[in-house]
Amino acid sequence: MSPRKGSQGRAKVVVEFEGVNKWFGDFHVLKDINLRVRERDRVVICGPSGSGKSTLIRCINRLEEHQEGRIVVDGHEIGNDPKSVAAVRREVGMVFQQFNLFPHLTVLENCMLGPTKVRGLSKAEARDRAMQYLARVRIPEQADKYPGQLSGGQQQRVAIARSLCMQPRIMLFDEPTSALDPEMIKEVLDVMADLAQSGMTMLVVTHEMGFARTVADEMVFMDEGSIVESAPPERFFTNPENDRSKLFLSQILSH
Amino acid sequence: MASHRKRLRLNWIDCTVFAVLIAATAYVGYRVGSVLEYRWDWSGIWDYLYRWDEDQQRWVANLLMQGLYTTLRLAVWGIALAAIVGVVFGIMRTWRRLFPRMLSRAYVELVRNIPPLVFVFIFYFFISSQVMPLLGVEEYIRDASPGTLAWLEVLFGPPNLIPNVISGVLCLAMLEGAYVTEIVRAGIQSVPKTQVEAGFSVGLSRWQLMQHVILPQAVQRVVPPLAGQFITLVKDSSIVSLISVQELTYLAVETAVSTSRIFEVWIIVAALYFGVCFSCAVLFNRLEKRMAVRGQ
Numbered sequence: 001m002s003p004r005k006g007s008q009g010r011a012k013v014v015v016e017f018e019g020v021n022k023w024f025g026d027f028h029v030l031k032d033i034n035l036r037v038r039e040r041d042r043v044v045i046c047g048p049s050g051s052g053k054s055t056l057i058r059c060i061n062r063l064e065e066h067q068e069g070r071i072v073v074d075g076h077e078i079g080n081d082p083k084s085v086a087a088v089r090r091e092v093g094m095v096f097q098q099f100n101l102f103p104h105l106t107v108l109e110n111c112m113l114g115p116t117k118v119r120g121l122s123k124a125e126a127r128d129r130a131m132q133y134l135a136r137v138r139i140p141e142q143a144d145k146y147p148g149q150l151s152g153g154q155q156q157r158v159a160i161a162r163s164l165c166m167q168p169r170i171m172l173f174d175e176p177t178s179a180l181d182p183e184m185i186k187e188v189l190d191v192m193a194d195l196a197q198s199g200m201t202m203l204v205v206t207h208e209m210g211f212a213r214t215v216a217d218e219m220v221f222m223d224e225g226s227i228v229e230s231a232p233p234e235r236f237f238t239n240p241e242n243d244r245s246k247l248f249l250s251q252i253l254s255h
Numbered sequence: 256m257a258s259h260r261k262r263l264r265l266n267w268i269d270c271t272v273f274a275v276l277i278a279a280t281a282y283v284g285y286r287v288g289s290v291l292e293y294r295w296d297w298s299g300i301w302d303y304l305y306r307w308d309e310d311q312q313r314w315v316a317n318l319l320m321q322g323l324y325t326t327l328r329l330a331v332w333g334i335a336l337a338a339i340v341g342v343v344f345g346i347m348r349t350w351r352r353l354f355p356r357m358l359s360r361a362y363v364e365l366v367r368n369i370p371p372l373v374f375v376f377i378f379y380f381f382i383s384s385q386v387m388p389l390l391g392v393e394e395y396i397r398d399a400s401p402g403t404l405a406w407l408e409v410l411f412g413p414p415n416l417i418p419n420v421i422s423g424v425l426c427l428a429m430l431e432g433a434y435v436t437e438i439v440r441a442g443i444q445s446v447p448k449t450q451v452e453a454g455f456s457v458g459l460s461r462w463q464l465m466q467h468v469i470l471p472q473a474v475q476r477v478v479p480p481l482a483g484q485f486i487t488l489v490k491d492s493s494i495v496s497l498i499s500v501q502e503l504t505y506l507a508v509e510t511a512v513s514t515s516r517i518f519e520v521w522i523i524v525a526a527l528y529f530g531v532c533f534s535c536a537v538l539f540n541r542l543e544k545r546m547a548v549r550g551q
Contacts, residue, residue, distance in 0.1 A: 063452050090458040100453035104471045113467060114457035166457055 011038040014170055014201055015060060020069035022055065029055050030066065031225040037170075037203060037218075042196050044212040044233075045205045047222035048248060053205040056222070057172045060203070061085075061092045074169060090118060093163030097175040099155040101147035107134065107158050108143040111165045119166065126165070133161040137191045153184025157191055164195075171195065173204040209252060213237055221245045293518060300519045303510050319520075322506035323527050325412055329423050329502055330489045330531070332411075336428035337488060341435025346465065348440040359436065366433035371494055375426050379498040382422050392418050416501060423492070423500035431488045438480045442473030475546055482539030486532050493528075503527060 015037040022030040029052045037043050045053045058064040059071055062078055062085045070077060074091050076084035102110050111130035115121040121129070134140045137157035139150075147155055156176055163171060173192065177185045189211050196202055196215045206212065212219060212233060219236040221229040221244075229242045237253075240246050287293045306317040316324065344362060347355035366374060387393070396414050399407065404414055411417045446469050454464040496505035503524060511520040 061456055063455065086458070086460065089455055092456070094452075094456035096449065096453065096456075098449060100449045102450065102453065102468055102472075104475060114459065117463050117467065118458035162457065 011040060013037070014039050014041075014074050015203070016070070016072045017056075017059075018070040018072075020059065020066050020071060022059065022064065022066045022068075029225050030059070033069070033227060035220065035227065035230075037201065039169075039201055040199050041218060042202045042216050043204070043218045043220060044216035045203065045220045045222060046207065046209070046212065046248070046252075047228075051222040052225040053222050054174050057094075057174060057203050057205055060170075060172060061089050061094060063094075090166065091169045092172060093166055093168035093170070094172040095156070095159050095163055095174065095176045097178050099147070099152070099159045099179070101155055101159055101162070103147050106144050106146055107139075107150070110147065110158060111162045114162070114166045130161070130165055133164045134158070136164070136194070137161045138187075151184060152180045153187045156180065156184075156188045160188075160191055160195070170201045170203070173202065173206065175205050175207070177206065177208055207252065209237070209249075221248065223248070287518070295519070296516060297519055300514065300516055300523065303514070303520070304523070318506045318510050319503070319523065319527070322501065322503035323531075325416075325420060325500070325502040326489070326492055326504075326528075327531065328410070328412055328420060329427060329492045329495065329500070330485075332420075332424040333427035333431065333488050333492065334485050336424060337431040337435050337485075340428055340432030341439050342470075344432065344436040345439025345443060348436060349443045363433045363436050366430060367437075371430055371491065372497065374430060375494055375498060378426050378429060379422060382425050386425065387418055387422065390421075392421055419500050422498065423495035423502065426495055426498065427488060427492055430494075431484065431491065434484050434487075435481065438477050438484060439473065441480075442477035443469055445476050446472045478539070478543050478546060482536070482543070485539070486535050489532050489535060490528065 013036050015035070017033045017035040020030055020033040021028070031052075033056060035056075045056065047053050055064055059066050059078070060073055066078075072078070073088045076088050078085060078088060101107075102113065105113065108127065108130055111134065112123070112126040115126040115129060116123060131140055131143065134143055137160050139154055139157055139161075142150060142154060142158070147158065150158065160176075176192070177188050180188065185208070189208060192202075192204070192211070193215055204212075204216070216233050219229075219231055219233050220227055221236070221240075221242070223244045229236065229240060229245045231241070236245070237249065240249060288295070303317045303319045305314045305320060307313075308315045344359040347359040348363075350356050350359075396404070396407070396417055399414075407414060407417060411420050450468055450472065451464060454468045459467065492502060493504035496502060496508070499505065507520055507524040511517045514520065
């Protein structure tokens with residue numbers, strides 16, 4: 001898409017995993033993860049279910065704790081220091097599979113909560129900003145409804161707007177279209193593609209390979225808790241090196 | 256919504272049930288009259304609600320209505336305080352740290368596993384000997400200006416009985432607060448964990464999360480059980496008659512003894528309690544419906 005290949009070497013590293021390991025009880029979910037994401041990178045993480053993709057991105061804003069290794073996000077090492085975790089959460093937006101909007105607040109209030117309480121914006125400023133991002137995800141007319149009155153696709157777009165209202169430096173997407181009916185997937189992917197176009201740093205866990213192919217500039221393939229292969233999309237889709245990647249692609253692209 | 260009402264129709268089962276009920280009531284009345292040789296006498300008993308004051312030339316509340324007012328004051332303050340106690344301990348109950356969790360658990364288990372009467376006796380001793388002097392209520396009332404006293408009288412009843420009423424309120428609040436704590440805890444824990452994650456991901460701190468995301472949703476969910484608990488509190492307020500708080504039950508005992516019209520007095524008192532509790536139930540029902548509409 002944009003000609004940023006050459007500049008990648010100079011862009012700042014904003015997310016870095018160094019030898020990260022994590023266990024759920026006896027289950028080794030993340031095995032020796034090493035990953036670098038630079039500013040304005042669009043990284044798509046794929047792999048079979050249970051391979052640790054979601055866990056990996058949830059470690060970035062400390063929704064999951066890792067036990068070994070180092071994760072540095074935007075200059076803050078993620079650990080037991082609540083201050084750095086708070087700082088990271090302010091700068092990292094997240095979109096969930098199940099949208100997770102606040103059901104007791106209107107769409108507008110959902111978008112205003114973070115900016116007013118965390119960023120200290122006035123109500124008027126937060127409202128302006130919320131309307132601006134709701135327009136960007138193309139649902140400004142739904143501002144006064146409650147989440148329960150919206151379709152899944154609309155809810156997910158609100159969730160994206162809610163994150164963007166915090167003006168984050170990094171956006172995480174955890175299977176954002178997996179809970180959607182097929183006809184609503186496109187509206188969400190379009191919004192995400194727009195966002196990528198604008199230069200947002202994005203980490204996306206998804207099975208939407210069409211989206212990955214056009215938007216990603218790095219594909220990360222995970223299996224059984226490890227990063228098996230990491231390559232630009234043109235190479236990953238046409239000429240994957242690893243046998244497991246080949247198998248996964250043949251399964252997911254065969255229909 | 257639907258504009259037409261369901262038509263009220265009686266079938267033969269309803270009629271039979273009614274007939275049986277009427278017969279049973281009549282039989283009980285007959286047995287009370289004949290076997291106990293109870294002589295019903297409703298005349299004059301109404302003066303114990305309101306009596307005509309010759310000096311002031313107006314109707315004034317007599318024992319039973321004074322008792323009802325005190326009961327209402329106990330209920331209002333008791334509910335407010337029990338709600339505060341319940342929310343604070345309820346939040347502590349879901350705390351990450353062990354100590355607040357343990358403290359809250361200990362309080363709840365202590366209250367729930369001791370008969371309310373026993374709890375009130377013990378707690379009252381503690382209140383009257385320790386808490387009341389500490390609060391300095393009596394000194395405050397003694398030094399209060401007439402204007403303040405007028406306000407206090409509206410809020411807490413006759414000045415000389417204020418320490419008495421406050422003891423009752425504290426007992427009730429500590430008693431019912433334990434049950435409210437459990438309800439609040441259940442409400443907090445019923446909010447899905449994904450809401451916590453969503454709140455964290457927009458940068459909210461734990462307190463902000465509790466205040467703006469968890470508690471509002473929890474409250475919505477616990478309105479029905481909470482309403483039930485508050486109505487229970489109104490009824491349980493009769494317990495504090497045993498520590499000489501001069502509320503409805505306490506004054507009913509006095510009236511019944513002095514007039515020896517036991518059934519009449521207690522039936523009137525039952526009707527008064529019923530009126531208060533039933534109105535509360537209707538009120539909470541409305542509130543619940545309105546909240547349900549707002550939260551779709």
